[in-house]
Amino acid sequence: MGYFSRLIVDAAYFISTSDAYQRKKRFFYNVLENNRYSHKKYFDIFMMTLILLSVAILIAEVKHEVPLNIIFFNTYVISIIFFIEYILRLWISSSVSETLINKSENDIMLGREFSLLRAFFKVFKIKLHYMLSFRAMIDLLAILPFFHELRLLRIFVLFRVFKLFRYTTSFQIFVSVLSTKKFEFIILLMFASIVIFVSSILVYIMEANNPTSPVNTLFDALYWAIVTISTVGYGDVTAVTTQGRVVAMFVIVAGISVLAFTTSIVVSALSEKLDEIREMKTIEDIRKLKQFYIICGYENVAEAVAKKLKNSTKNIIVLDEDERRIEHAKRDGLVALNYDPGSVESYKKIGIDLSAQVKSVLCLRESDVENVYTTLTVRSINKEVNIVSLLMDDTNRNKLNFAGVNEILYPKGLVGMIAKELIGRPVAFEVIHALRNDYYGVNVEEIFIDERVSQNSIYVGKLGCARFRVVLLGIYKKEKKRFFFNPLDDMLLESGDYLLVVGNVVFIKDFDKYLHKKSVV
Amino acid sequence: MKKKVVLIFGYNDYALEIAKNIRDTYENILIYSLNEEFDRAKNKTDFEVRGFDLSDRWDDIAEYVDFKNSIAFCVLEDSAQNIFLTISLRSLFSDLNIIALSNNKDTANKLQMAGANKVIPLVQTTAEIISEMMEKPIVKEVFHTILFEGGALKITQIEMNGTNPYLGHEIFELDWNIKYGIIPLSVIQEDEKNEFIYASKIKHNRVKEGDIFIIVGYERDIQEFEKVLGRRDDVNWRNWSR
Numbered sequence: 001m002g003y004f005s006r007l008i009v010d011a012a013y014f015i016s017t018s019d020a021y022q023r024k025k026r027f028f029y030n031v032l033e034n035n036r037y038s039h040k041k042y043f044d045i046f047m048m049t050l051i052l053l054s055v056a057i058l059i060a061e062v063k064h065e066v067p068l069n070i071i072f073f074n075t076y077v078i079s080i081i082f083f084i085e086y087i088l089r090l091w092i093s094s095s096v097s098e099t100l101i102n103k104s105e106n107d108i109m110l111g112r113e114f115s116l117l118r119a120f121f122k123v124f125k126i127k128l129h130y131m132l133s134f135r136a137m138i139d140l141l142a143i144l145p146f147f148h149e150l151r152l153l154r155i156f157v158l159f160r161v162f163k164l165f166r167y168t169t170s171f172q173i174f175v176s177v178l179s180t181k182k183f184e185f186i187i188l189l190m191f192a193s194i195v196i197f198v199s200s201i202l203v204y205i206m207e208a209n210n211p212t213s214p215v216n217t218l219f220d221a222l223y224w225a226i227v228t229i230s231t232v233g234y235g236d237v238t239a240v241t242t243q244g245r246v247v248a249m250f251v252i253v254a255g256i257s258v259l260a261f262t263t264s265i266v267v268s269a270l271s272e273k274l275d276e277i278r279e280m281k282t283i284e285d286i287r288k289l290k291q292f293y294i295i296c297g298y299e300n301v302a303e304a305v306a307k308k309l310k311n312s313t314k315n316i317i318v319l320d321e322d323e324r325r326i327e328h329a330k331r332d333g334l335v336a337l338n339y340d341p342g343s344v345e346s347y348k349k350i351g352i353d354l355s356a357q358v359k360s361v362l363c364l365r366e367s368d369v370e371n372v373y374t375t376l377t378v379r380s381i382n383k384e385v386n387i388v389s390l391l392m393d394d395t396n397r398n399k400l401n402f403a404g405v406n407e408i409l410y411p412k413g414l415v416g417m418i419a420k421e422l423i424g425r426p427v428a429f430e431v432i433h434a435l436r437n438d439y440y441g442v443n444v445e446e447i448f449i450d451e452r453v454s455q456n457s458i459y460v461g462k463l464g465c466a467r468f469r470v471v472l473l474g475i476y477k478k479e480k481k482r483f484f485f486n487p488l489d490d491m492l493l494e495s496g497d498y499l500l501v502v503g504n505v506v507f508i509k510d511f512d513k514y515l516h517k518k519s520v521v
Numbered sequence: 522m523k524k525k526v527v528l529i530f531g532y533n534d535y536a537l538e539i540a541k542n543i544r545d546t547y548e549n550i551l552i553y554s555l556n557e558e559f560d561r562a563k564n565k566t567d568f569e570v571r572g573f574d575l576s577d578r579w580d581d582i583a584e585y586v587d588f589k590n591s592i593a594f595c596v597l598e599d600s601a602q603n604i605f606l607t608i609s610l611r612s613l614f615s616d617l618n619i620i621a622l623s624n625n626k627d628t629a630n631k632l633q634m635a636g637a638n639k640v641i642p643l644v645q646t647t648a649e650i651i652s653e654m655m656e657k658p659i660v661k662e663v664f665h666t667i668l669f670e671g672g673a674l675k676i677t678q679i680e681m682n683g684t685n686p687y688l689g690h691e692i693f694e695l696d697w698n699i700k701y702g703i704i705p706l707s708v709i710q711e712d713e714k715n716e717f718i719y720a721s722k723i724k725h726n727r728v729k730e731g732d733i734f735i736i737v738g739y740e741r742d743i744q745e746f747e748k749v750l751g752r753r754d755d756v757n758w759r760n761w762s763r
Contacts, residue, residue: 293655300625304648312656360655388654390647394534407654411647415596415622416538417669418641422620423527423543423592426639428676431707431735432664436649444664446657469693471704473737476659483663485674485739486698498659502706 005116009104012097029092036287044167050078051160086139093130099123138162181269195254200225206243213240229255289315296341296374297365298325342373354382363389368396372403379404445508447499454495461489468511470503523587524549531597540568588616595621600628604635611636676737683730685750692726701746703738
């Protein structure tokens with residue numbers, strides 16, 4: 001390898017391993033191409049605004065005098081922004097350094113002499129492939145109004161409208177739906193082309209020599225054929241001879257068929273893909289959520305849990321491989337996907353970050369086999385996420401623990417414990433049950449003491465519980481992992497503490513607000 | 522002689538869990554298995570297992586059970602059979618305390634209509650605990666310890682005696698948390714309705730002899746409190762719906 005080639009390859013290795021460079025490239029990729037990136041929408045809105053402004057200026061220019069600075073903005077500023085965007089897209093479309101490295105490594109492995117020229121030719125081919133793509137062509141045409149002096153090029157402003165499609169996902173979905181019927185559309189197009197071709201020639205032959213006929217040229221005949229087959233029929237060019245009218249009759253019938261077929265193809269494509277489109281939309285919405293619970297399996301307990309958690313600030317996503325149960329979940333107003341919670345593929349499709357977005361995975365199938373399987377699947381993807389599972393048979397407890405469940409709930413054991421309480425302290429049990437369920441408007445709540453509140457050095461005695469008619473049941477000190485029941489007045493509240501407060505729901509809310517608002521005690 | 526007995530109808534995991542949990546409290550525990558399952562069930566557990574069917578032949582039970590002080594758990598897995606069993610027991614033994622297990626809200630209503638004193642709504646309770654685990658983990662932990670685990674913190678029922686110094690005091694003025702280290706949660710007064718201390722409609726009610734307070738506190742504080750103000754009333758079925 002020559003000195004210069006080695007220098008270039010070394011530079012490629014340097015760029016490819018440079019964190020700063022990769023971070024920048026990833027940032028531009030996220031802004032331009034990654035629909036999951038939360039800030040991309042702002043960029044899209046900005047670009048769409050520029051496009052609409054550009055078109056509005058073009059329209060205004062037709063009959064009005066537009067100030068020079070606006071024309072300057074339209075011609076240069078917007079065009080330069082589009083040009084920068086085009087260059088950035090070209091940059092992120094593929095990695096030059098990686099192509100060079102791959103080429104050099106391949107050549108070394110195969111014992112060939114590394115040719116810098118061939119490597120750059122490969123890079124050029126890859127970039128050219130991108131530049132010739134439909135989207136890139138539209139981007140390029142949208143920059144052309146920069147050459148404002150060439151009046152014809154001004155019309156290219158309209159290509160900017162096509163750029164709008166880049167920023168609207170619904171249009172992209174529509175195009176992808178229609179592309180599933182590509183074969184049908186090609187057949188239809190061929191049929192329409194043959195009809196137009198044959199009829200225009202026939203009409204030309206039959207009408208061109210008739211002095212009263214408006215069809216004088218082959219272009220007139222072609223225009224007439226297209227206007228007729230599309231069933232628009234302007235009436236400016238018509239067939240006047242009997243033979244020409246016979247042809248017109250055939251073309252009209254063919255036109256109706258073409259229109260009917262086109263409509264039916266579009267409708268069938270949409271109806272076939274409707275569920276998929278809805279699913280895509282649901283997944284897109286899920287990806288935007290900050291924190292949610294995943295309920296795996298929608299049976300009786302899951303349904304009741306979902307009802308309870310619905311009031312929570314966090315969302316609930318239901319996964320179940322059974323279509324009937326998913327329909328049930330949807331009827332209950334939940335976000336539900338007909339995905340197998342025991343399949344890694346399901347989580348890949350949803351594309352969520354289990355650590356950051358999922359508060360807990362609830363394995364609520366009424367089958368230990370299914371719950372163990374789902375737990376193992378989730379654990380294989382993420383070691384940290386909290387997993388809670390139902391246990392149906394106590395002999396399977398170890399299996400669930402081994403699979404990686406954090407918390408297990410055994411309903412049959414619960415019945416035993418409840419039975420014991422019911423025969424010993426029935427009223428006490430009822431009281432706790434009522435507190436848990438917010439009966440009579442009285443509830444028990446956890447109030448978190450954050451750093452801001454703790455900075456005020458609040459002592460229990462100065463909390464003012466009596467004023468808000470709430471009772472402080474105790475304080476949970478997270479650091480010590482200990483619950484202090486009925487704490488003494490001189491206990492200091494620290495950051496990370498939780499107050500357990502009993503009282504009317506409204507009073508507790510007031511108390512919470514007061515605690516977080518008050519500046520100094 | 523008639524005995525205080527716990528009758529558990531249905532031989533299944535629920536029955537065994539109930540039996541395991543109450544064996545320290547009740548000496549006589551009988552598990553009744555439906556005849557068709559009896560042969561499989563009889564030698565599999567330490568508890569006494571007897572067979573039964575859903576006809577009205579309950580003469581042997583009537584002979585030795587003190588119904589007023591006994592409890593029947595109806596935990597058959599088939600909801601229809603469980604309801605039928607509850608209604609059969611109620612129609613014959615009006616004094617028997619019946620606790621029945623239900624899997625859904627519909628069954629719970631029917632069991633109550635059939636005469637169960639108390640229904641354990643299994644699905645709802647499980648869901649309650651799971652959602653509490655998620656949303657209020659500390660509340661769940663504290664309540665679980667108070668209710669189900671033998672920790673130092675207890676919840677209990679205290680009946681006010683005629684000599685206690687708080688008679689005539691307004692309920693919201695009570696300072697038991699400062700003086701005795703216990704927190705009252707709710708009270709049952711003459712009308713026998715359970716009301717939370719914090720409910721506005723009872724805050725001006727006065728403490729009367731015979732009121733039952735549900736209090737939370739450490740065992741030693743509760744004992745002190747008991748000495749001064751009242752006596753522990755461990756079993757109280759009065760406010761149970763029928």
